[in-house]
Amino acid sequence: MSQPGDFDAVRKDIIAVLKQPKYDDGSAGPVLVRLAWHASGTYCKETDTGGSNGAGMRYEAEGGDPANAGLQHARVFLEPIKEKHSWITYADLWTLAGVVAIQAMGGPEIQWKPGRTDFVDDSLLPPRGRLPDAAQAADHLRHIFYRMGFNDQEIVALSGAHNLGRCHADRSGFEGPWVNSPTRFSNQYYKLLLKLQWKPKKWDGNFQYAAKAPGADDDDEELMMLPTDYALIQDDKFRPWVQKYAEDRDLFFSDFAKVFAKLIELGVYRDETGIARADKMKKVPSEY
Ligand code: ZEM
Incomplete structure (x- = not known):
């Protein structure tokens, strides 16, 4: 357990979880980066829907999207951290894990701000098909x-x-x-x-x-x-x-x-208390 808001304690525990001798190339880092990206990359500017706020991948509609296959490994790596620091939201944890992993693997320091909420319902979940298809051009x-x-x-x-x-x-x-x-x-x-x-x-x-x-x-x-x-x-x-x-x-x-910091902020709007409340999230229009 840590004090609510002690993100440095969470960062330390994310670093500790990166080393996974039996997994892939020995690191959970890459799949954690992909989790942060897929959590955020559902954003649609026109309807102002999707994005990392709400951590919708916890639900089958988004988590079971074939585009997200394999990301359960990333979520499982992070679960002990969520249990230990129960005050952090999944939406914050998934994006924070991405930036911590990038830096720990020798990449740049990336600005990260907390405040994402875990509240989401069916009307807020992005439809499938918003992530890129690697077979295209x-x-x-x-x-x-x-x-x-x-x-x-x-x-x-x-x-x-x-x-x-x-x-x-x-x-x-x-x-x-x-x-x-x-x-x-x-x-x-x-x-x-x-x-x-x-x-x-x-x-x-x-x-x-x-x-x-x-x-x-x-x-x-x-x-x-x-x-x-x-x-x-x-x-x-x-x-x-x-x-x-x-x-x-x-x-x-x-x-x-710069661009990764922008990615993980898409669709995240905070009120004066710094919390990105779900009531600021827009419903996905039915024609989408
Ligand atoms: Zn990826 N990505 N990605 N990507 N990606 C894969 C793996 C990883 C595309 C894509 O279809 C795929 C971005 C952009 C795009 C990472 C980060 C980011 C894989 C392999 C595919 C097919 C998945 C698998 O089999 O496990 C496409 C089409 C993209 C459009 C440009 C962006 C943006 C990323 C972050 C900023 C990472 C880190 C991986 C490696 C995951 C792992 O498990 O090792």
């Missing part, structure tokens, strides 16, 4: 991310999160890591996108790109890119940002910190 990325209020530069910066973690065939139908060190935050993803010879992967699974890492031998795992990752170097407006972030790690880190 640049026009789809714009459709999805413009809806949240992001621009082309921000889409490329956010995609740099694919420096972390991996795809799991049993979760998304895609397989493999994007980079060699998937638990260390860096701008390697952009460098590899530009540098390697990406070829369609020869397998029965979903269409994706594959390449051997520089200096890899035959038993080394191949690296991968999703069609949406590859779209970033095919599109005239996205590609210059890939080049900038490949060349300038500091620019990427500072742009990523």
Whole structure:
């Protein structure tokens, strides 16, 4: 137990939970980052609905969305922390875990503010289909991310999160890591996108790109890119940002910190007490 509001105590316990020797590449970090992103990435600017407030993924309608497959692992990793610091809301914990994990994996410090509520009902839950589909291309990325209020530069910066973690065939139908060190935050993803010879992967699974890492031998795992990752170097407006972030790690880190902070604030409005109350949340219009 900790004093309500002692977020430093929660941060410490999140750091302690990151090391998971038997899980994936030894860290819970990447899947925690994905949890923060999927909690937030349902936001729709036009209807002002969705986003991290309400922690709707606790419910089947959102948590059971195939787009969220695998994120139960992230929620299970965090459950002991929620039990110990019962005053924190899930909505705050999930977003805080993302920013703490990014920094602990060598990424930038990201501004995080508390105040999200756990109240949600059916009329507030975002419909399925608001998260991006990796099998698509640049026009789809714009459709999805413009809806949240992001621009082309921000889409490329956010995609740099694919420096972390991996795809799991049993979760998304895609397989493999994007980079060699998937638990260390860096701008390697952009460098590899530009540098390697990406070829369609020869397998029965979903269409994706594959390449051997520089200096890899035959038993080394191949690296991968999703069609949406590859779209970033095919599109005239996205590609210059890939080049900038490949060349300038500091620019990427500072742009990523800004855009991730924006992502986890989408749809979160606080009153004068600092609490983002559910009665400020809008109902999802029936035609959506
Ligand atoms: Zn991801 N992402 N993502 N992403 N993502 C996966 C994994 C991870 C897309 C996508 O379809 C997928 C952002 C954007 C986009 C992370 C963070 C962020 C996987 C693999 C897929 C298929 C899931 C699996 O099989 O476990 C698409 C289409 C995106 C559009 C641009 C943004 C934005 C992110 C954060 C800012 C992370 C950290 C992972 C690795 C998860 C893990 O378990 O290792």
